[in-house]
Each structure stands twice: as C-alpha cells, then as structure tokens.
Amino acid sequence: MNGVVNATDGYCFGNEIQVSCNPGYELVGRSSATCEDDGSWGRELPTCQRICCDHTISILNGKITVTDGYCSGNDIQFSCDPGYELVGRSSVTCLNDGSWDGEIPTCQLPSEQSLTSIGAIIGGAIGAVIVIVTACKVGNFIFKRWRGKKIEKGVKEELEHLMGNAGSTYDGRHKYDVFISYSSKEESWVRGSLLADLESNDYIACLDKRDFPAGNQVLANIVSGIYQSRKIILVMSKNFIKSHWCIYEMTLTYHRKLDRGENCVIVVKYDDCKMPRSLALRTYLDWTDQTSKETFWAQLHEALGPACASVAGCFASVSHANRNHHGHLETSC
Incomplete structure (x- = not known):
C-alpha cells in the first residue's frame, strides 16, 4: 500500500520483485525480494511510510493551527497574538522530502509605538496609569503569552518589583x-x-x-x-x-x-x-x-x-x- 511492486519476470521461484513508494512516502526495508523454493520471499517485505516534517516548531507571541497533521502535503497556519504582526508567510506546506516549503514566520511588534499600545490593552481596565505601571503590565502580558505558559507567581512578582523599582528609584x-x-x-x-x-x-x-x-x-x-x-x-x-x-x-x-x-x-x-x-x-x-x-x-x-x-x-x-x-x-x- 502507498507504493508499487514491479514484477518483471513474475512471482515464481527465482524471480525478483522491486518495491518503490509513492511520492511523499519512504521505503522501510530492502527494495527487492526473491521468491524462494518454498514459495516465500525469503525476508519480510518492505513497507511505505508517510514522510513528515518537523512537528516541534513554535512561534513566539503567536500560535500554530494544525488541521491534518505535519506530514507531506499538509498545511499549517500561523497567527499572532494581539499587538503583534506576522512577518513572513501565514502558512507553509510539508514537502515530499520532509522539509517545509518556506521559512517559519515570526510575530513582531510593528514599531516602537506599538509597545505603548500593548500597555493600553493590558491596562485598559484600570485606565490611564503611569509609565512604570504600564511597563510592568506589558511585561506580565508577554510572559503569559510566551509559549502559552503562565509564569510562576513568585517570578512575576519579583520582575514587577524590579521593573517598578528600576523606574521609581532611578537617580x-x-x-x-x-x-x-x-x-x-x-x-x-x-x-x-x-x-x-x-x-x-x-x-x-x-x-x-x-x-x-x-x-x-x-x-x-x-x-x-x-x-x-x-x-x-x-x-x-x-x-x-x-x-x-x-x-x-x-x-x-x-x-x-x-x-x-x-x-x-x-x-x-x-x-x-x-x-x-x-x-x-x-x-x-x-x-x-x-x-x-x-x-x-x-x-x-x-x-x-x-x-x-x-x-x-x-x-x-x-x-x-x-x-x-x-x-x-x-x-x-
């Protein structure tokens, strides 16, 4: 299955068959077998397994949508978190050789001004705040989004404390x-x-x-x-x-x-x-x-x-x- 058996001389004693796989599949085992005098092929016949691409890829400040998997012919989609824009293609396709057909995109801040926009998104519930507090909230937003994991409470508090003190006590x-x-x-x-x-x-x-x-x-x-x-x-x-x-x-x-x-x-x-x-x-x-x-x-x-x-x-x-x-x-x- 997912391949072709070529029997030029037939399937009888002494005859050899050649096995090849369809595009997007790779051969597991030897590509040929010979019919023995007892009617067996002498060894286990090969199989054709689907070729897949790297499934460990990730995108910082964004997410990957996988519908059909990471194998040949499949597409994966990329999107960015609010406040970030996609730099590169929004999708890539797994090729028959196990590589993606383009570079994995990145999610980047569109400009320096967008940093203040992120702060506004996070701080919207509490209205206009001083720059130091905004910086802490922006840091908190980035940490939570990073790889989809919530930072431990102790680390977050320590960072907010440092960032706040860095601005308020600077002399x-x-x-x-x-x-x-x-x-x-x-x-x-x-x-x-x-x-x-x-x-x-x-x-x-x-x-x-x-x-x-x-x-x-x-x-x-x-x-x-x-x-x-x-x-x-x-x-x-x-x-x-x-x-x-x-x-x-x-x-x-x-x-x-x-x-x-x-x-x-x-x-x-x-x-x-x-x-x-x-x-x-x-x-x-x-x-x-x-x-x-x-x-x-x-x-x-x-x-x-x-x-x-x-x-x-x-x-x-x-x-x-x-x-x-x-x-x-x-x-x-």
Missing part, C-alpha cells in the same frame, strides 16, 4: 556602562572581540553568564541588568531573531527606553540578517561591512559615550566601589 547613576544582548551562538565573537574592546577601554559590561548573580531567577537578572546599564547593545543576527530570550531582552530594552525617555539602544548588525521592523529605521553599526571595519570601534565608543569610570557620580555608590575578580568596578545599588 541617574548606573552599575554598568553597557548590557550586551546576544545569541549564545555568537558568544565567541562577543567575548573575543566586543567584550575585549570594551574592557580595554574601561567600559564596564554586563554579560549574562558572567555577571548574573547565581541563584536568582534568569528573567529577574535580565531586567536588573538592562535597567542598571547606561546603554544596551543588541547584537542583531539570524540567531538573535530566532531566540526567545533575545526577543524578550529587546522588548524589555524598549520598555526601558519608553520608561526613561532616553536613547539607550545601540544596534550592531553581526551578519546578513533581516532587521526587525522595529529596528529598520534606526541607524546601526554594521559589522558585515568590510569597508567600515576600521571605523567600527570608534563609532561604537562614540555611541557609548565616556566610560562611567571616568565620570564622577556616574556609578551607583562610587565612593564605596572596589574591583572584583573580573577587574570590574563593583558597586552597591
């Missing part, structure tokens, strides 16, 4: 010069080139694996790092766009920008990725442009401004600061 001083948001697949370049340059020029960087306090919730560490840094560098790449964590960090960066009304975002284009629509109109530093490599670092330093180590009152509690084992300025906030 113009920081713990870090810059927070670096990047895909782990670009870690070699980030540590070997970007971080090395920043620290050689006295910039204090917040890097997830190195500077996040052990034992804290990861989400809380991200919020804390972003709100306690003067600038945020987004290392934009194909891997960044596919990463749930990176998109989450980018979204929180814009909350921070709206919260404080400051230009804190520096975008670095690491490879030939398609820039998200929310960043398409921003000027960015292009690492892929070979002609600008000589000026890349100078432009980055200009965008960052003077390192906090050289500016009085820039760091939080500078008078009590000391150097930690990384050679960084250690502060209390």
